[in-house]
Amino acid sequence: MNSPPSRRKKAASTDSTNEDISQQEDPGSATITVTAVEVTELTQEEQSDRLHLERKVERAFFEAGKALAQLRDRKLYRSTHRTFEEYCRDRFGHSRRQSYLLMDAAVVFDNLMEKCDPMDHILPTNERQVRPMTKLEPHQQQEVWVKAVEQAGGKVPPARIVKNVVQQIMERTQAPNTYQLGEVCQILAKDNPELRGKGGCWGIISQVNDFSCTVKLWDGEYTIGLQHLKSFNYLPAECQQMQVICDRINRVYSSGLEESVQKFLESLGKLNRPYLTALEEKLLGVLESEYRDEKIT
Template identity: 75%
Template structure:
């Protein structure tokens, strides 16, 4: 006779009692005492060391920019490289823009360190934070930085916060654009890296914007803020003469002649008069004859 198999009972194991918990206590309500660890205050020497190390971190990009500027100014790259840009690319992996941004940032950092409140040691820690300040005059840069620090509640402000502070100051200090199309101006760099190499050049206004002008030089067209322009106050006939000279220089410059010729043409682009001397006219005429069949 077949009999049905009996079901086995599942084995259950009781957890071993915890000697630290009384049987009547709820384990979820147990209080564990953690001994307090006393954190000693910094000594006066440690506070001094901390500030010194913080300053080194802050100044890292500043020191890099200063070093690059000295390498460039003393031409310490000349034994291995033809140009400073090639040297920075091979030695540091920098693009031309990256090297010049660091050098420009070092100038701004130095300005902030000298003019900001010495009791407030909040200074930039990287080039990206100070880049917006390049749009301001050196005298306004500390004001913008202090406003950015306040907006960041006493901490190092981000690029965005600095940019907002700069924008507010620019809106406050903007003046109406009174330039006219065809007017001849002089370009003033004023610590603007985008205008490097154009300082002192004349430029012909081709478009008038709210707070800038589009201008034409002998080799290109670019947009320049009002603070980077200064009118020569030429008469209409003189402005016309400069435009004609600009057309002639541009035609020869774009023909790709020797570098020495281009340097001569660039010097004509920095004249502070609306005419060419007899010798300048003769040399330019010879160059035109060389490129025009």
């Protein structure tokens, strides 16, 4: 008995649907569509622009460090903040350590540019690659970077490789640190740009490291290599006296008084004797009194 036309149509339609479903469920019959990505060559001008912009991105930490150093050295924060550290924290969200790491890195980067820029522009691209070199002499920094680039196969080396090369040089030149806590030392700036303005200053050893000392000066603490320190060989009582003087100067200096007053305090920071004269003692006492009055108000 033949089925009515309508039923045959329905059956055919069902069979067609089942066939479609069967094909869709069969992995072997699935169709994968691949979208081709069109690659467009850059013009010579565009290629030059790209390299220029990449260099700017890579060297952003260097520009930031140089800018921070100018803000600090010229005291451009003084209209809104009493100290550079407070300014950096409020304006940039930097801790004191972050700001000084960037400034130290900029000094090293500047030094490397003199030696390494002709080498296919293989220069650091971030602060961490530079950090292990900040306590080395300029010629040692250049030596480390050249060796690190070689070990990285002619590419920008990661911080790990730089640190390993620095360690090799430090072991080769290791000298015992004979300084003691509380000892009074003079800063020898030599050709170290990090110590600009600190040559001839005296300070108190507050921490003894393997190859450097942390020294408290009239305007804060600095970590300084042994080759940039010279002991005054003061007696223990004289060292204690200078520690008191250093603390007094530091408290007044950090209070943000007039520039002329700060210049006087800076001159006290370059004394080559373990005491203040009667007039220096009197002037410092007046400034301390002014500082206390400001705190009260």
